[in-house]
Amino acid sequence: MRTHYRVVIVGAGTGGISVAARLLREKHHLADEVLLIDPETKHYYQPLWTLVGAGAAKKEESERDMATLIPKGAKWLQDKVVSFDPEANQVETAVNGTIYYDYLVVASGIEIDWGRIKGLEAALGTKQVCSNYSYQHVDYTWDTLRGFEGGTALFTHPASPVKCGGAPQKIMYMAEDYFVKTGVRDNSKIVFGSANPAIFDVAKYRTALEKVLERKRIDTHFRVNLIEIKADDKVAVFEQLDSGETFEMRYDMIHVTPPMQAPTFIRESKLADAGGWVDVDMYTLQHKQYKNVFGLGDCTNLPTSKTGAAIRKQAPVVAKNVGDLMYGQVPVASYDGYSSCPIVTGYNKLILAEFDYEKVPQESMPFNQAKERHSMYILKKDFLPVMYWNGMLKGTM
Amino acid sequence: MERTPTKEQTLESVLTRPDVEQALVSLVERLPEIEKSLRRLEDAVDFGMATMNDQQVRQKVDTLLDSSNLQVETLEAAVKLAEKLPMLLQVTNQLEQVLAFAQDVYADEQTRELIGQRVDEYVAPVKGKADATRTMLTEIRARAERDDRNITLFSLVRWLKEPSVQHGLKYMQATVEVLSEQTKK
Structure with missing residues (x-):
């Protein structure tokens, strides 16, 4: 088996495939010199899961075979990376041994730690405990909403970075809209328990979302972190992050956003910073210590929201800088921290938040995107999936 | 211009830096290659100049330019x-x-399928309404064509009791009242 490639990309998710596609579009001579390593056989368009959980889309539309998405000219090694040796330019895989590289791109995504919330793993998908963050269980969110007959509907946001920071509240807004339609809203209470200090980081969208919360009569508890679920008693245990005290809350349904962390093989490697994330320069995305290593996406320590939209802007920067470095040039392409969050606020409304490192709005549309709009909902539901599968993963968007 | 001691010291310190020293050694080692390259460049320049000085070549170039657009x-x-x-x-x-x-x-069959489904989702309600309207109009026309009765005063009185006619007439009445009030002002 071949063991050396010019470019090795760890992770064939959004970031990995986008970079591979862009490199191969720009540098045709790299054909057969780019290796993607990923153990998964399926690739998911996860932004759709909010709509799947709310019954507005089919989950099968979010899944494709990995083999059909590997860019022409790239090789795919279906294996798991277990360790890095950046001094020797090599990665160790679980089955296929050592792979050597000239340039390494780390895009291995984020790991969900279901076990960090006591009682969650056992209860997930049963007893009105649901989560949109699992392909296996996302249907159960819709089952839970449909079966809800009133009482307390609890939605949580953990004390850790998460992929798509808006998703925990999107499903809550959709649920509220659905409860109004089914007539159970008046005899129900909706509660948002979030570890964050406010509903959104960016002032412009925070103001808009606070109005949404008020209109929808949603109770908010900030700086609280879910630490346990007693599913049989339908009780959630929270920790007050500022005082350290714990308190219990009864619920009739709970949607949990689980805690997340960098994958173990990254956390325990020389590529990681103190927090366990790939330690890259926030502008060039080049590793701070190993100059032939780049990182992008959820596994990095970039101080911005972890979203697919962020990766859309990071991928061209990584591809350009890897290409430049290959020819002895200084990598100067720069990422400005752009991220975007299409915040669904109902079955046909959406606030399209776009911002940069400075939390300054970077809006693409010629109108105020903090306003809830039907057009933006259509964009998310119908256009973004096509842009993802046929544009972003092909290196053209 | 005389060099200041500072500059001399700087030059000396630069020349004694290990990386500069290493670069100089490398440069000296590569001198034969560099000399060969320069010679090849010189040959190429000589060839170019000789060609341009050749009267026949110049004539050919002039002819070519004259005959072109x-x-x-x-x-x-x-x-x-x-x-x-x-x-x-x-x-x-x-x-x-x-x-x-x-x-x-x-080229993507799955995407084409997805777009088709979405188009159907948006078109279906509109199509449903259009179908219902068409059916209603067909029914109205058919009944009107079948009906050979004469419209009498009694028929008109019966119509007046119809809720939809009442509704329309109330709107008309309200409109007349409002317009009348506006005119008085």
Whole structure:
């Protein structure tokens, strides 16, 4: 088996495939010199899961075979990376041994730690405990909403970075809209328990979302972190992050956003910073210590929201800088921290938040995107999936 | 101009730096190669000059230029075009990406299926309403054509009791009242 490639990309998710596609579009001579390593056989368009959980889309539309998405000219090694040796330019895989590289791109995504919330793993998908963050269980969110007959509907946001920071509240807004339609809203209470200090980081969208919360009569508890679920008693245990005290809350349904962390093989490697994330320069995305290593996406320590939209802007920067470095040039392409969050606020409304490192709005549309709009909902539901599968993963968007 | 001691010291310190020293050694080692390259360059320049000085070659070039459509305007246009090349490259790249995206969408069966489903979702309610309206109009026309009765005063009185007619008449009445009030003001 071949063991050396010019470019090795760890992770064939959004970031990995986008970079591979862009490199191969720009540098045709790299054909057969780019290796993607990923153990998964399926690739998911996860932004759709909010709509799947709310019954507005089919989950099968979010899944494709990995083999059909590997860019022409790239090789795919279906294996798991277990360790890095950046001094020797090599990665160790679980089955296929050592792979050597000239340039390494780390895009291995984020790991969900279901076990960090006591009682969650056992209860997930049963007893009105649901989560949109699992392909296996996302249907159960819709089952839970449909079966809800009133009482307390609890939605949580953990004390850790998460992929798509808006998703925990999107499903809550959709649920509220659905409860109004089914007539159970008046005899129900909706509660948002979030570890964050406010509903959104960016002032412009925070103001808009606070109005949404008020209109929808949603109770908010900030700086609280879910630490346990007693599913049989339908009780959630929270920790007050500022005082350290714990308190219990009864619920009739709970949607949990689980805690997340960098994958173990990254956390325990020389590529990681103190927090366990790939330690890259926030502008060039080049590793701070190993100059032939780049990182992008959820596994990095970039101080911005972890979203697919962020990766859309990071991928061209990584591809350009890897290409430049290959020819002895200084990598100067720069990422400005752009991220975007299409915040669904109902079955046909959406606030399209776009911002940069400075939390300054970077809006693409010629109108105020903090306003809830039907057009933006259509964009998310119908256009973004096509842009993802046929544009972003092909290196053209 | 005399060098100041500071500059001399700086030069000396630069020359004694290990990386500079190593670079100088490397340069000296490569001198034979560099000398060969320079010689080849010199040969090429000599060849070029000799060619341009050759009367026959110059005549051929002049004939070629005279018989072509090349004019001063052509050269000016070429220069202007060259100036625009960076912008044209950018536009071409964007067009290329749009084309690649469109081709990919067209070739992707799953995406085509998805678009078809979405179009159906949006078209179905409109189509349903259009079908219902068409059915209603057909029914009205059929009944009107079948009906050979004469419309009498009693028929009109019966109509007046119909809720939809009442509703319409109330609107008319309200409109007349409001207009009348506005006119008085």
